[in-house]
Amino acid sequence: MNRNDLEQVRTFLHEYDGPEIRLMEVCGTHTASIAKNGIPALLSPAIHLISGPGCPVCVTVTDYIDRLVSLSRTPGTAVVSFGDLLRVRGSRLSLADARADGADVRMVYAPMQMLDFAAREPDRTFVFAAVGFETTAPVYALTLEEAARRELRNVKLLTSLKTMPEVIRAVVRAGTPDGRGRIDGFLAPGHVCAVTGSNEYQELAEETGLPFVVSGFTGPQLLASIAALVKLQGRGTCLNFYPEVVTGTGNAEAKALCRKYYEPCDASWRGLGSIPRSGLRLREEYRTLDAGSSGLDGDHAARGCECAKVLTGQIMPVECPLFGRICTPQYPNGACMVSQEGSCYNWYISGRTR
Template identity: 50%
Template sequence: MEFSEIVDFLRNYDGKPIRLMEVCGSHTHAIATHGIRDILSDKIQLLSGPGCPVCVTPTAYIDKLIDICLEPNTTVATFGDLLRVPGSKESLNEAKGRGGSVEMVYSPMDVLALAKDHPDRQYVFAAVGFETTAPVYTLLLDNAIAQGLSNIKILTALKTMPGAISYLCDNGAQIDGFIAPGHVSAVTGADYFNDLADKYSIPFAVSGFGAKELVIGIYGLVQMVINNQPQVKNYYTSVVEQGQNDIIVSQLNKYFRPADVVWRGMGIIPGSGLLLRDEYASFDAGSNGLDEDNKQNKACRCGDILMGKATPKDCPLFGKVCTPMSPEGACMVSEEGSCFNAYLVRR
C-alpha cells in the first residue's frame, strides 16, 4: 500500500471508535511536533500514557533530592528538566535559590570529573528513567568503581514498562492498542511485550519516531485492532530486534534488582522498578521507600492523564495557572510530558 493510501485510510476511517496509547515520552513529543493527530479521523484517539520518566516520578523523590542538596558538602547532579518538577512543597530550583547545591549536567558521566576535582564533596546523581537510560547509570558505577571514586552516589527512580502497562489494563484505562516504546524496545527487544499482548488480548506496534514511521505504526496498530489480532508487530526493524540486547540486560542485572515502586498518580506497582542490589548499597543515596506522592495543587490531574482517563484539556489548571514556565504538575515540565506537548500544540 502506498503511503498516501495509508494516510487517506487513517483520515477517513469511520469504523468503531479506537483508543490508542503511546507509552514513550519521545513518541508523545514526536506525535505533537509532527501534527500526527491532525491527520487522524475523529474515530481514532491518541492518548499519552506514562512514558515520560520525569512525569511519573513521585513527589517523595523530589523531596529527597531537596533534602540531599541542602546537606553540607553535598551536591545533587541532575538533568535540567528535573529542576522544575514540583515536590510536595517546592522544586529543586526553588531549593537551589535558598542555598541548596544543585549542578545541572548533560550526562551522568559528567559527575566523574566533578567528583575527581572535588574529593571532599559528595555528589548524588538523580537517576531517573526507564530500561533505556538505566544502562547509562551502570556505566557511571563501572567508572566510579574503576577510578576509586567513593564520593559518588545515585538516587534511583528507575522504572520498567510492563508493570505500568499491566496496571493500566487492570484499572480501567480502556485502551485498544499500544504504540510500544521504541527506545525501550531497542534494549529489551520487541518480544518484551508478547506476554502483555497475550494476557490482555491487546496489540502492540513498535514504532520509530519520524512522521512517516509513526503513521505507518499507527496504521498497523489500527489494522490489528480492527482484525482482532492481539500480537506484537515491529515497525522499527532498523533499530529494534525481536530479542533483547543480552549485553545490556546482563549489565542491568549486575547492578539492579526488580522492586515495588511508586508511579506518580498511580501508586505502588509491584515489580515495576529497579533498585541497586545489596552489594552496591554503598552507592545508594536512599532510594528505597520513597512512596509519598503529595500534590502541591490538589486540582492537578496528572495521574488521570497518565492513565488515559483524562486529557490535558480536562484539567482545570491547564494553560491557566499551569504552563511550562510555572508548572503545577510534572506532566507540564518535560518536553516529553503530555501537558507540555498539548500546550505546545495549542500555542
C-alpha cells in the same frame, strides 16, 4: 518508506471510519514527537491518541523530589540531574528553587559528566537523580562501572528507575471495556525495546489480547505504526516497526549490566500508587552507592492537579481544571506540564484539543 507508501498511510488514517479506537503511546519521547509532527490533526476523529505513564519525570512522586532537595541542601553534597527534573515541584520546592536558594544542583546531558565533577572535587559527594526506564537504567549502571574503574568513591545514585511491563498491565486493568480509560492498542516504546527486545511485548500482547507495535520516533515511522495498530485492532499480537534498532531479544550487554547492578522492586508511580515489581533498585552488594532511595512512596500533588488521571488516560489534559489557566509551561503546577515529554506540556504547546 517511499512517498507513495506514506501518502497511502496518511489517507488511511485520515479517512478511517471504523469503530472508535483508543491507542496509547507509553513513551514520553513518542508523546513529544507526536506533538512536534502534528500527528493528531492527521487522524480521523475516530482515532484517539492517549499519552501513557512513560515520561519518567511525570511519574516521579513528590517524596523523591523532596529527598533530592534535601540532599542538595546537605553540606558537602551536590545533586546532579538532567534538566527536565529541575523544575518539578516536590511537596513544596523544586530542585531549581533549591538551587536559587544556594543549594548545589548541577544540570548535565549525560550521567558520565558527573564523574569529571567527582574527580575534580574529591571532598564532595555527587548524587545523580537516576530517574528513567529500561533505556536509561544501563547508562547509570555503566556510569557506576566507570566510577569504580576510576576509583571515584564520592559518587552515588538516588534511584527512581521504572520498568514498563507491569505499568502497562496496570493501565489495561484500570480501563473498563466502555470506560474512558479503555485502551485498544499500544505504541510500544522504541528505545526501551532497543534494550529489552520486543519479545516481552509479544508476551504482553498475547496476555492482554491487545495489539502492540514497536515504533520509531520520526513522523513517518509513527504514522506507519499507528496505521498498523488500527489494522490490528482486536488482535493480541506485536509487530516490530523499528527493526533497524530493535531485535527480539534486545541488547545483551545492557541487560547483563542491569542484572549485575539492579534487582526488581515495587515502585511508586504518580497517579497509580505502588505497583509490584515495576521498578529497579541497586542490589544489596551495591547498596552503599545508594543515597536513600527506599521508602520514597508519598505523593502530594498540587491542589486540583489531575496529573494522575491524565497519566492513566482517564481524562484528556484539556479536561483538567488547571490546564492553561493556572497551569502552563511557564508556571507549571503538575509534572505533566513541566516535562517536555509531558502530556499536558505537549497538548499546550501544540494547541491540541482532542
